[in-house]
Amino acid sequence: MNFLFAWRYFKAKKSTNAINVIAWVSIVAIMGITFAFIVVLSVFNGFEGLVKSLYSSFYPDLKVSAASGKTIMLTPEQLQKLSAVKGVNTYSLVAEEKTVLINGDIQVIVTLKGVDTSYESVAGVSQKLIRGNFQTGSTDEPSLVLGNGVENAVGIESDKYLYPLTVYSFKRGMNISLTDPSQSFAAANINTSGTFLIQQDIDNKYAITNIGFMKLMMGLGPDEYSGIEIAMHTGYEAEDVKRGIQQLLGASYKVETKYEQNQSLYSVMNLEKWFIYGVLTLMLIVAAFTMIGSLTMLVLEKQKDIQVLKSMGANNNLIQKIFLTEGLLLAGIGSITGVLLAVVFCWAQVKYKIIAIQGGTFLIDYYPVQLVASDFILVLLTVSLVAFLASWFPSRKAAMQPIELRS
Structure with missing residues (x-):
C-alpha cells in the first residue's frame, strides 16, 4: 500500500510545477552521483589491479x-x-x-x-x-x-x-x-x-x-x-x-x-579508496538536499490527502511510511539508472578505450576499469541510507500533522 500511494504521488500532476521539477532534479542528481560512484571506484579498481599485477611479477607468493x-x-x-x-x-x-x-x-x-x-x-x-x-x-x-x-x-x-x-x-x-x-x-x-x-x-x-x-x-x-x-x-x-x-x-x-x-603499498591503496568513497558520499549528501526540498513541498501539496487518510483511520506510522517510500522511490529510480549507465560506460571504456591516458609514459594508453560486485552493494546501500535519512524529516512532518475538522 505504501508503494502504491508513493507511486501515485510521483506520477500525479502537481498544482505547482516546481514540485515536479525539483523531484526530477533530485533523481538526476542521485543518478549522477551513483554513476560517478561506480565509474570512479571501477577506475580505481582497474589501476589497483594493474599495480598489483605489476608488483606480482617481481614479488613472490x-x-x-x-x-x-x-x-x-x-x-x-x-x-x-x-x-x-x-x-x-x-x-x-x-x-x-x-x-x-x-x-x-x-x-x-x-x-x-x-x-x-x-x-x-x-x-x-x-x-x-x-x-x-x-x-x-x-x-x-x-x-x-x-x-x-x-x-x-x-x-x-x-x-x-x-x-x-x-x-x-x-x-x-x-x-x-x-x-x-x-x-x-x-x-x-x-x-x-x-x-x-x-x-x-x-x-x-x-x-x-x-x-x-x-x-x-x-x-x-x-x-x-x-x-x-x-x-x-x-x-x-x-x-x-x-x-x-x-x-x-x-x-x-x-x-x-x-x-x-608490500604492506605500505596495499595500505595506501586501501586508504585512497576509502578517501574517494568519503568524498563521493559527501557529494551524495549535498545532492540529497534536493530530495528534502522535493518531499517537503510534496507534503505541503498533499495536506488535504493526509487529512482524509487520517480521518479514515490511517495512523501516523502509515503516513510516515508513505512519504518515506516516496523518497526511497526517487532514490531508487536515480540510483538504478545511474548504475545502468555506469555499467554501459565501463563496458564501452574496456571495449573501445573511450578515455585515453595522455602523455604516453604509462604502461597502458587508456584508463583501466574493473567492475566489482561489492562496490555495487556498497554504493546502493550508501544511497539507500542517505535517501532514508533525507526522507525521514519531511515524512515525520507529514505524519505529525493534526486532524482538522471543519464544519
Whole structure:
C-alpha cells in the first residue's frame, strides 16, 4: 500500500510545477552521483589491479628471510622438508645486497639480486623484458638483467652494450681502510643481457644476476642466503602455507605473504579508496538536499490527502511510511539508472578505450576499469541510507500533522 500511494504521488500532476521539477532534479542528481560512484571506484579498481599485477611479477607468493640480520642458513635437509610443505609449488634461493655499478665515470647504487635457475618459475620478471634476454650467466661468467631505470642511469642499452660494467660490493665483516679502501670491496666485471620494465620503484632499484656470483661477492657460505622466494600451488591460502613454513623453520626465520612484503603499498591503496568513497558520499549528501526540498513541498501539496487518510483511520506510522517510500522511490529510480549507465560506460571504456591516458609514459594508453560486485552493494546501500535519512524529516512532518475538522 505504501508503494502504491508513493507511486501515485510521483506520477500525479502537481498544482505547482516546481514540485515536479525539483523531484526530477533530485533523481538526476542521485543518478549522477551513483554513476560517478561506480565509474570512479571501477577506475580505481582497474589501476589497483594493474599495480598489483605489476608488483606480482617481481614479488613472490611467500618470502622467507632472517628475523634479524641479513642472511639465513638453509641446509639441503631443510629445503627438502620445505618443498614437502602442503601448498608449496617451487622455490628459488636468492642473495641480494646493495652494490655500486660503474660505467666509466657513471656510478649508480643498485640492489643486486642473485637468483638461481628456478627463479623464472617463482617470479614473472622474465615476462617483463623490453630488451635482450633473461640470462643471469654462471658464477664465473655472470650476466646482468637491469631494471629500466638502472639501465637509463648507467647510460647503456643492455642488449647492445659490448663492454662489461664494473660492480663493487662491500666485503662482509670488513671495515673501510683509509690507507687502502679497495681492500674493503669486492669488485668484478659483468656483462649485461637484458632489461625489464615492471614498476618505477622496482626498475630504479634492482638488477638481477647469478646467485653463485652474488654469493661470491657477498662472501656467503655454502648454505647461506639472503632469503628464499616461494611460489604456491593454486587453491591454497597464503596464510595457511605461511603457517606451515613458519612451524617448520622456527622463530629465527621471517615468513611474509605477498601482502606483507608490500604492506605500505596495499595500505595506501586501501586508504585512497576509502578517501574517494568519503568524498563521493559527501557529494551524495549535498545532492540529497534536493530530495528534502522535493518531499517537503510534496507534503505541503498533499495536506488535504493526509487529512482524509487520517480521518479514515490511517495512523501516523502509515503516513510516515508513505512519504518515506516516496523518497526511497526517487532514490531508487536515480540510483538504478545511474548504475545502468555506469555499467554501459565501463563496458564501452574496456571495449573501445573511450578515455585515453595522455602523455604516453604509462604502461597502458587508456584508463583501466574493473567492475566489482561489492562496490555495487556498497554504493546502493550508501544511497539507500542517505535517501532514508533525507526522507525521514519531511515524512515525520507529514505524519505529525493534526486532524482538522471543519464544519
